[in-house]
Amino acid sequence: AQSVTQLDSQVPVFEEAPVELRCNYSSSVSVYLFWYVQYPNQGLQLLLKYLSGSTLVKGINGFEAEFNKSQTSFHLRKPSVHISDTAEYFCAVSSAGGTSYGKLTFGQGTILTVHP
Amino acid sequence: DSGVTQTPKHLITATGQRVTLRCSPRSGDLSVYWYQQSLDQGLQFLIQYYNGEERAKGNILERFSAQQFPDLHSELNLSSLELGDSALYFCASSRASGGSYEQYFGPGTRLTVT
Numbered sequence: 676a677q678s679v680t681q682l683d684s685q686v687p688v689f690e691e692a693p694v695e696l697r698c699n700y701s702s703s704v705s706v707y708l709f710w711y712v713q714y715p716n717q718g719l720q721l722l723l724k725y726l727s728g729s730t731l732v733k734g735i736n737g738f739e740a741e742f743n744k745s746q747t748s749f750h751l752r753k754p755s756v757h758i759s760d761t762a763e764y765f766c767a768v769s770s771a772g773g774t775s776y777g778k779l780t781f782g783q784g785t786i787l788t789v790h791p
Numbered sequence: 792d793s794g795v796t797q798t799p800k801h802l803i804t805a806t807g808q809r810v811t812l813r814c815s816p817r818s819g820d821l822s823v824y825w826y827q828q829s830l831d832q833g834l835q836f837l838i839q840y841y842n843g844e845e846r847a848k849g850n851i852l853e854r855f856s857a858q859q860f861p862d863l864h865s866e867l868n869l870s871s872l873e874l875g876d877s878a879l880y881f882c883a884s885s886r887a888s889g890g891s892y893e894q895y896f897g898p899g900t901r902l903t904v905t
Contacts, residue, residue, distance in 0.1 A: 707890045718793060718881060718896035726891050765834065769890030776846045777890045778824065781834040 677702040679766050681782035688756055689790050696751040696785045698766030705771040708749040709779065710740055713763045722764075725749065726771075736760070761789045794818065795897035797882050803903045809870040812900045816863055816884030822846070823865040824885070824894060825857060829878035840865055841888040872904045 682697040700706065707726050711719040723734025730742040740751045749766060766782040794817035804810055816823050825837040836849035840859035851857075854872075859865045869876060879901050883894040 711896075718795075718898045719883075720793070720896070721893055724893065771890055776839055776841070776888045777822065777885060777892060777894070778836040778839055778847050778849060779826075779834075779894065780836065783833045 677706065677768050677770070677780045679768055679780055679782035681764075681766055681785050683785050684783065685786045685788070687788045687790060690758055691755045693754050694752065694756050694760075694787065696764050696766075696787065698749045698751065698782055700747050700749065700766070700768050702747075702768060702770070706768040707771050708740075708742060709767040709769070710734065710738070710749070710751050711765045711767060711781075713765065713784075715762075719765065722751070756787070756789045758789050758791060760787060762787060793895040793897060795882060795884050795895050797880075797897035797900050799900060800898065801901050801903075803905065804872060805905055806872055806874060808872050808904075809868065810872065810902065812867040812869070812880055812882075812902075814865045814867070814882030814884075814897060816865070816882075817895055820884035820886055820895070821863065822885045822888045822892070823859055823863070824883040825851075825865070825867050826881040826883065827878045828881060828899070832878075834881075837867070839888070846888055869902070874904050877902055877904045 678701045680699045709724045710722040725742045733739045767779040796815045821842045837851040839847040857867045879899045881899045883896045885892040
């Protein structure tokens, strides 16, 4: 079984400030890791993913995340946020192989609010 | 626009009723996933189909069922509806079956049970 914990339910920041959204996971097998963003009244959009290789992955809209296997974490960062980054962010995992067939297990979400 | 379409966008119905949610995957995608998003349970995986065959099941109630048709569109059937079934239901599609394949999400169907 897998689980994902997003350590902050809400993160308020000012425009142009850096932000970090924290995600820890638990799994007995190797995993793939994802960050999705959900804007109000919309579906989920993939920001970035870690499958293998370099532990620092870059995504869309200036976001990046670092996979830390020893700490089972996959924190999302952006050096300078914009008002348009206000949204809910979800961390997710899927099993790398086995019989999961790709189903995603999501964290509870972090609402990022960017203030002017 | 992800290329995944879901109909209807909104659905309001009464307890005890039955509804059908429809999903058309992106062109060329063989795998369809259904997820439920609610305030108390968050985002939960329900069921996956790949090329017409059921591949994986999650926390799907026995009152719920799904299928994927030869043209690869999928339907999620919810019956004997209860107030607690009110939620946003997402469909996602991917090229194939497996964790490395990106899932593209539709805009969702918001179900309200009164």
